[in-house]
Each structure stands twice: as C-alpha cells, then as structure tokens.
Amino acid sequence: xxxxxxxxxxxxxxxxxxxxxxxxxxxxxxxxxxxxxxxxxxxxxxxxxxxxxxxxxxxxxxxxxxxxxxxxxxxxxxxxxxxxxxxxxxxxxxx
Amino acid sequence: xxxxxxxxxxxxxxxxxxxxxxxxxxxxxxxxxxxxxxxxxxxxxxxxxxxxxxxxxxxxxxxxxxxxxxxxxxxxxxxxxxxxxxxxxxxxxxxxxxxxxxxxxxxxxxxxxxxxxxxxxxxxxxxxxxxxxxxxxxxxxxxxxxxxxxxxxxxxxxxxxxxxxxxxxxxxxxxxxxxxxxxxxxxxxxxxxxxxxxxxxxxxxxxxxxxxxxxxxxxxxxxxxxxxxxxxxxxxxxxxxxxxxxxxxxxxxxxxxxxxxxxxxxxxxxxxxxxxxxxxxxxxxxxxxxxxxxxxxxxxxxxxxxxxxxxxxxxxxxxxxxxxxxxxxxxxxxxxxxxxxxxxxxxxxxxxxxxxxxxxxxxxxxxxxxxxxxxxxxxxxxxxxxxxxxxxxxxxxxxxxxxxxxxxxxxxxxxxxxxxxxxxxxxxxxxxxxxxxxxxxxxxxxxxxxxxxxxxxxxxxxxxxxxxxxxxxxxxxxxxxxxxx
Numbered sequence: 001x002x003x004x005x006x007x008x009x010x011x012x013x014x015x016x017x018x019x020x021x022x023x024x025x026x027x028x029x030x031x032x033x034x035x036x037x038x039x040x041x042x043x044x045x046x047x048x049x050x051x052x053x054x055x056x057x058x059x060x061x062x063x064x065x066x067x068x069x070x071x072x073x074x075x076x077x078x079x080x081x082x083x084x085x086x087x088x089x090x091x092x093x094x095x
Numbered sequence: 096x097x098x099x100x101x102x103x104x105x106x107x108x109x110x111x112x113x114x115x116x117x118x119x120x121x122x123x124x125x126x127x128x129x130x131x132x133x134x135x136x137x138x139x140x141x142x143x144x145x146x147x148x149x150x151x152x153x154x155x156x157x158x159x160x161x162x163x164x165x166x167x168x169x170x171x172x173x174x175x176x177x178x179x180x181x182x183x184x185x186x187x188x189x190x191x192x193x194x195x196x197x198x199x200x201x202x203x204x205x206x207x208x209x210x211x212x213x214x215x216x217x218x219x220x221x222x223x224x225x226x227x228x229x230x231x232x233x234x235x236x237x238x239x240x241x242x243x244x245x246x247x248x249x250x251x252x253x254x255x256x257x258x259x260x261x262x263x264x265x266x267x268x269x270x271x272x273x274x275x276x277x278x279x280x281x282x283x284x285x286x287x288x289x290x291x292x293x294x295x296x297x298x299x300x301x302x303x304x305x306x307x308x309x310x311x312x313x314x315x316x317x318x319x320x321x322x323x324x325x326x327x328x329x330x331x332x333x334x335x336x337x338x339x340x341x342x343x344x345x346x347x348x349x350x351x352x353x354x355x356x357x358x359x360x361x362x363x364x365x366x367x368x369x370x371x372x373x374x375x376x377x378x379x380x381x382x383x384x385x386x387x388x389x390x391x392x393x394x395x396x397x398x399x400x401x402x403x404x405x406x407x408x409x410x411x412x413x414x415x416x417x418x419x420x421x422x423x424x425x426x427x428x429x430x431x432x433x434x435x436x437x438x439x440x441x442x443x444x445x446x447x448x449x450x451x452x453x454x455x456x457x458x459x460x461x462x463x464x465x466x467x468x469x470x471x472x473x474x475x476x477x478x479x480x481x482x483x484x485x486x487x488x489x490x491x492x493x494x495x496x497x498x499x500x501x502x503x504x505x506x507x508x509x510x511x512x513x514x515x516x517x518x519x520x521x522x523x524x525x526x527x528x529x530x531x532x533x534x535x536x537x538x539x540x541x542x543x544x545x546x547x548x549x550x551x552x553x554x555x556x557x558x559x560x561x562x563x564x565x566x567x568x569x570x571x572x573x574x575x576x577x578x579x580x
Binding site: 003007008011012014015016017018019027030031033034037038039040041042043044046049050051052053054055056060061063072075076078079080081082088090091092093 | 190191192194195287288301327330331333393395396398399400402403410414417418419420421422423424427428429430431432433434435436438439442447448450451452454455458465467468469470471472473474475477509510513525526
C-alpha cells in the first residue's frame with residue numbers, strides 16, 4: 001500500500017498542521033518507508049487475540065466530587081498567548 | 096579527596112552528612128563545571144542562582160535525615176517545574192512556565208534535592224539521538240560529534256560529564272536505557288505505574304515512565320526509592336508495596352534464574368555486541384545465577400507495534416497544543432488557520448511525522464487495520480514475557496544493537512533511527528522494569544551496555560543483578576574533558 005500526496009494533505013488537515021508542497025512530498029516518502037516497515041504485522045494472525053489496551057490491569061479509581069483547587073484562574077491564564085481578564089482570546093469565530 | 100563533581104550520589108550524600116562538603120560547595124562545583132561545559136549543550140534552562148540560594152538555606156538549617164540532603168540535581172526538561180520554564184525540547188513550549196510541579200520532581204525536592212536546571216532532550220521525547228531538540232544537538236562527553244543517545248540525551252550527557260550527581264529521564268521506548276548505554280552510565284526504566292506521570296509532558300501515555308539515571312547501580316536504587324510513589328493524580332499509578340531499594344540492595348543473587356532470549360540475536364548485529372552479551376552471561380554465572388535459554392517469539396514485531404501505538408497516542412496527546420491556552424501562537428486569518436500555522440511552526444519535523452502517522456492510523460477506515468492490530472500484537476508480546484517469567488526471574492540482553500553514532504549519521508533515515516530501540520521497546524510494550532548498565536567498549540572505545548529486564552514490580556531483583564554484575568564488570572568511563580580545551 002502506498003500513501004499518496006492527496007492522502008498526506010488530507011491527514012495534515014485532520015492533524016491541523018499546514019504543509020507546503022515540498023514538505024508534503026517529503027512526508028509522503030517518509031510515511032511510506034515507515035508503513036512498509038509496519039506492514040510486517042500482517043504476517044501474524046490475531047483473530048482470536050484480545051487487544052491490550054492498558055498494561056496496568058486496574059479499573060479506574062473513583063474519587064469524591066470535591067473541588068481541590070480554588071481561585072487558580074490567574075494561574076490557568078498565565079501562559080496564554082492572548083487573554084483578557086477572565087478569558088482566553090481566540091480569533092473571531094462567529095460573525 | 097577526589098573532586099566533588101566526580102563523586103557518586105552515595106559518596107556525595109555521605110560527605111554532606113559528615114559535614115565535609117556543604118550543599119552550597121557542591122552546588123558551586125557543579126555550576127562552575129557547567130559554565131566550562133557549554134559546548135556539551137546539556138542545559139536548556141539554568142536554575143543556578145536559585146540553586147545557590149537554596150543550598151545556602153539548606154546549610155543554614157540542615158536536615159540530614161532526608162534521603163537527598165541538599166543535593167543539587169538537574170532534570171530532563173520534560174518534567175514540569177513550578178515557576179521554572181519547561182520546554183520539552185520544543186519551540187511550541189519555548190515560553191511555557193508551569194504553575195505546578197510534577198510529582199516525581201516534587202518527591203525529589205521533598206527529600207532535600209535542589210534543582211540545578213533543565214536538561215536538553217529530543218522534542219517531546221521523540222528521538223534516539225537528541226537531534227530533534229529545538230535547542231540543538233547535545234555532545235556525548237565520550238567523544239566529539241558523537242550523539243549522547245535520546246531522548247534523555249541532555250540527561251545522559253550531563254551525568255557522564257559530571258554536571259549533575261544523578262538525574263532523571265523518561266523512557267517511552269528506550270529513552271533512559273539507550274542514552275545510558277551510549278554514555279557509559281546506568282539508566283533504569285521502572286515498571287509502568289511505579290513513578291507518577293503527573294506533570295510530565297505526555298508523549299505516549301500507555302508507555303511513558305520516569306526513572307533514575309546515575310553513575311552506578313547503588314545511586315539508581317537511592318533515587319528510585321525517592322521518585323517511586325503511588326499518586327492519586329495519575330490514574331494509572333499503581334498502589335503496590337515499594338521496597339527500600341537502596342537498603343535492600345544485595346549482591347547475593349545465587350540461584351536466580353536469568354533467561355537469554357534467542358530472538359535478540361538479530362540480523363546484522365555487530366560481533367562486538369554478540370561478544371559483550373556472551374561476556375555478560377559469564378559474569379552472571381560468576382555471580383551465581385543460573386542461565387536458561389528462553390524464547391520471546393514475537394520480538395521482531397515489537398518495533399512495528401511501537402511505531403503504531405506510540406504515534407497514535409502522541410497525536411492524541413499533542414492535540415492540546417493549539418496556540419490558545421499556552422505555548423506558541425502564530426497568527427492566522429481565522430481560528431483553523433491559526434491552529435494550522437501554530438502547529439506547523441511550533442513542531443519540528445520528527446514530531447510532525449509522528450503526529451501524521453498517529454492521525455493516519457487512528458483515522459476512519461484504518462483504525463482496525465493498524466491501531467487495533469497493534470494492540471493485539473502488543474498482547475502477544477506481553478504474553479511472551481509472561482510465559483518466560485514462568486521459567487526465569489529476569490532476562491539479560493544487550494541494551495542497543497550498536498554503540499553511539501555520529502551526529503547527522505542517521506538523521507535522514509527515520510527507520511534506521513528507529514531500529515536503535517529494538518531491544519528496549521519490547522520492555523515498554525509489556526510495562527516491565529529494565530536497567531542498562533555499562534559493560535564494555537567497542538573498537539572505538541565507545542561504551543556498550545547490557546540490559547536486565549525484570550518481572551513487573553520487581554525492580555529490586557533487577558537492581559540486585561545489576562549491582563552484582565557491575566562489580567564483576569568493573570567498567571570505568573574514560574572521559575578526557577575534551578570540550579574544555
């Protein structure tokens with residue numbers, strides 16, 4: 001199977017990474033060599049194998065629904081590239 | 096007495112407790128040496144002034160009951176440190192200053208450790224040579240223009256260059272053990288769930304694990320004891336009885352059964368690796384261990400599995416870098432354009448490659464063929480180890496298929512770079528503890544490591560075997576401080 005330029009561009013849209021033509025071509029080449037290497041898994045019949053989703057065989061713990069950190073708005077906003085007093089600021093989305 | 100910076104952690108603690116060295120003197124020594132070692136490029140962010148102040152505070156009111164009394168320590172720049180910039184080696188986090196502390200680093204400060212600074216690493220820990228870092232290559236102190244391994248390359252280099260007495264790294268597919276092997280140092284990846292992932296910049300959440308890197312095995316046992324803890328803030332942290340790893344450390348491994356997996360004898364493996372492994376087997380026998388041949392039949396499927404699972408999880412984890420809440424923002428004509436430009440300018444090539452692979456294998460129509468398939472093969476790989484551990488207590492393998500390579504040698508060929516992790520990746524997939532110890536040198540005098548893999552939660556046996564073999568191997572790094580000339 002080969003990944004063509006059109007697929008690379010579609011994936012880059014899904015991944016929200018803009019690519020110019022040259023980078024897209026380089027990525028297509030890289031991805032094809034990586035997938036060639038990954039295809040090896042098809043040698044194995046895994047029809048009756050349970051997928052391993054978590055190595056820690058525990059069920060997730062419950063906790064009380066209590067607030068443990070209060071008044072941290074300033075901390076949360078501190079690293080935002082654009083903010084006003086109370087909110088993150090993004091480019092206009094509603095006309 | 097030998098120089099402060101060349102002491103092991105154990106020796107430094109002893110000297111500080113006996114008041115032969117003050118915390119401030121130790122801090123000054125490491126900082127002086129770092130100032131003369133800029134060429135190594137180990138540091139991304141220095142915390143030197145603050146470290147000097149805190150070490151003085153410690154000396155004014157010392158507490159010698161702590162496990163790391165006034166010990167200056169530099170850490171990989173993947174651990175969030177409160178009020179100290181944390182970049183994960185990425186442009187997208189170039190200006191990120193956390194307002195909270197990772198559990199693992201907090202455990203170190205609680206026991207008296209003092210932050211020296213943040214160490215270079217591959218971007219988001221994706222790499223095996225530290226060449227993907229936004230902050231540039233790191234020099235291996237062993238020889239000029241040699242990679243220090245990765246992703247914890249700044250950590251391994253700082254340790255081998257005596258810029259920190261011990262350090263911590265993270266290991267998703269070998270990122271502690273491979274750089275340790277490349278620099279003649281010791282690196283331990285604990286069992287998944289042993290050290291909290293809270294506050295560690297996430298790469299692949301089902302594989303990531305923090306661990307100690309040190310000059311010898313005893314030091315790793317001391318640091319593991321400090322950093323391993325159950326943490327409610329990490330939903331996959333496991334509440335098990337942790338040993339007092341350093342006080343329970345013993346060279347009595349008589350009768351332990353050590354397995355030798357035949358599948359690790361891979362095609363094209365250099366003779367010197369084969370010889371090193373054979374030597375390792377002899378050392379293990381000398382220590383009283385019984386050697387048993389075992390089979391891990393799905394070994395050759397581990398890397399392809401890893402290169403589906405890790406990018407898939409990474410693409411999901413890295414979705415948070417959107418230019419809104421923190422990190423870099425590029426301007427765009429609308430919201431989507433802003434996202435796309437931010438991520439294009441903020442991420443480096445390797446990170447983009449992995450996010451793209453991950454997005455592809457999780458995308459509609461391909462999930463079953465790739466991601467689900469990989470999870471099933473991961474099950475088979477884990478079962479291989481489960482079956483082996485019915486017969487043996489631990490497994491001995493080489494750490495890497497080669498010694499350190501030159502900067503630039505593999506950076507244009509992603510697959511050949513990935514092959515570096517062939518012996519370390521299966522351990523992450525199965526969630527097991529593994530250690531790399533220096534065991535010899537190749538024809539260029541570059542270090543080579545051996546890996547000891549243990550049963551889940553059995554770090555003590557892994558450490559004990561490593562401690563016993565280390566004494567027999569008696570490896571010494573020959574570092575000439577070439578970068579200071």
